[in-house]
Amino acid sequence: MLEPGQIADLTEQLDTDDAVAIIEDLEEHEQKAVLAEMEPEERAAVESALTYEEETAGRIMQRDMVAVPEHMNIGDLIDYLRKNDDLPTEFWEIYVVDPAHRPVGTCQLSWILRAARDIAVSDVMKREQTLIPVDMDQEEVALRFQKYNLISAAVVNEDGRLIGMITVDDILHIVEDEASEDVLLLSGAGEGDINEPIRDSYKARVRWLVANLATALVASFVISIFGGAIEQMVALAILMPIVASIGGNAGTQTMAVSVRALAMNELTRSNTRRIIGREFRIALLNGGTIAVLVGIGTALVFSNPMLGGVIAVAMLINIVIAGFAGIFVPVMLDRMDQDPALASSVFVTMITDTMGFLAFLSLAVGSGLVSF
Structure with a gap:
């Protein structure tokens, strides 16, 4: 560990924004010790920067200019x-x-x-x-x-x-940090620092796992309603994960695009309807393609054209719903002043799983493949 005087000597050789980046990560008593060792002019510049809120222009700006x-x-x-x-x-x-x-x-x-x-x-x-x-x-x-x-x-x-x-070099690390933060938030992994205390990492991750557990129970409840139908045809149990998995991936694709667009101010109130319409059309195309492939494959593997038709329609429905949820959920969270990157994945997964199971099993019963 460097002595306060050594840290002060190092920071005095840096631009103000770089010096602030080092000093702000120190404990309060360490900050005071380092500042006390700095030259008055340099100390005043750093103290002035530290008065501004974190992650604002005042913290990252340089005072040395012409x-x-x-x-x-x-x-x-x-x-x-x-x-x-x-x-x-x-x-x-x-x-x-x-x-x-x-x-x-x-x-x-x-x-x-x-x-x-x-x-x-x-x-x-x-x-x-x-x-x-x-x-x-x-x-x-x-x-x-x-x-x-x-x-x-x-x-x-x-x-x-x-x-x-x-300057632009001050911005580059911000872009990288914000992008990394959004990726980690989407996964529910908190700050994702490998040096973070175990207790903090546990608290950041477990609350979203608990939330995911609660939403998974909704999908499980849908399956329990159709328990008798599943017992009549084992193939339904085999194919159910395919419907949910493909729908989940489709929702994640749209959600990732939507969260990025919101973060970059590309998705605004003025173009929300147009973008939703665009994603809906993409979902229809994707859903139609996957529905044809999985429908034909299922009909051939199980020698049951009706089952192939049922899973094809269910797949189309779930992918379209996933595409809508992937943009609707982040937009609504953003409108409620909540971070879309933080909670979107939990709700989108719940919607795609629940609606996938519901559509597939309902169509199987409605088509007469199995009785309710």
């Missing part, structure tokens, strides 16, 4: 960049601010190098820019970077004053 007034010309700017030793060692964009330190535009280094010395910075800069509020969630920041193809963006406080910047 900002110049709009009345400066290109020649003065180049001289300023060459002579000022306090500027960041690496930068590719310069922020132009008004007297109140509000960003009014940006200049890329290539524009500055190719412009004449007597041209005003305000004539070279790009006035349209994407500003990031300091309290914006980091996932929303990542979406803006993706949507507008940003390399860097200015961060402003509630008064619109420039207080930092975020």
Whole structure:
């Protein structure tokens, strides 16, 4: 374990956002010890960042940037960049601010190098820019970077004053972390950290296993209703898992696409109906294809065309229902301000299993293959 002074020396060599990422993972008393060893200017920057909520722009932004007034010309700017030793060692964009330190535009280094010395910075800069509020969630920041193809963006406080910047390299690990988090939530595995205490991992996973147990009982109840019918034809018991399994996979496919679309703001209130219609048509095509294959196979294997027809129709019904559930459940959870990645899989699995068994066994009884 490094001493507080050693950690302080290391973090002082990093950008503010990287230093914050290290210090915020320490215990409170360790944070205080490290901060006490840091230089006043560096300590003030880190303490300021720690006042913002976790996973917000304020936590990941860099304080080291280049900002110049709009009345400066290109020649003065180049001289300023060459002579000022306090500027960041690496930068590719310069922020132009008004007297109140509000960003009014940006200049890329290539524009500055190719412009004449007597041209005003305000004539070279790009006035349209994407500003990031300091309290914006980091996932929303990542979406803006993706949507507008940003390399860097200015961060402003509630008064619109420039207080930092975020670069694309700061966003890359956020995208990876958010994607990993969604995958783990879909599986009900919690944070998924292999170094997480056993008790925490147990609590995170067991509650969803218990919830899954409860939903599985619903499917079991449906089977119990048709217990007498299953006793009359063993083939029903053999084929039931196929109907439920294929339906579950179809639901999972649609659910994965829907959760990602919600996370990327691609699925909104304005296009929900269109997307549901699209997924419904896809489910019909998939269901029809699988129904034909499983129907023919069942008829040949069991020498029973009626049984083949029953499982084909049941398969079509379950895949269509699975496709609908795979998008409807995440959307409804999102509308209720619940994380779709966290609970969707439990409900989609319950729907596909229950409706698969119900459709198959009901059709078997209704067709006269077995009696109820």
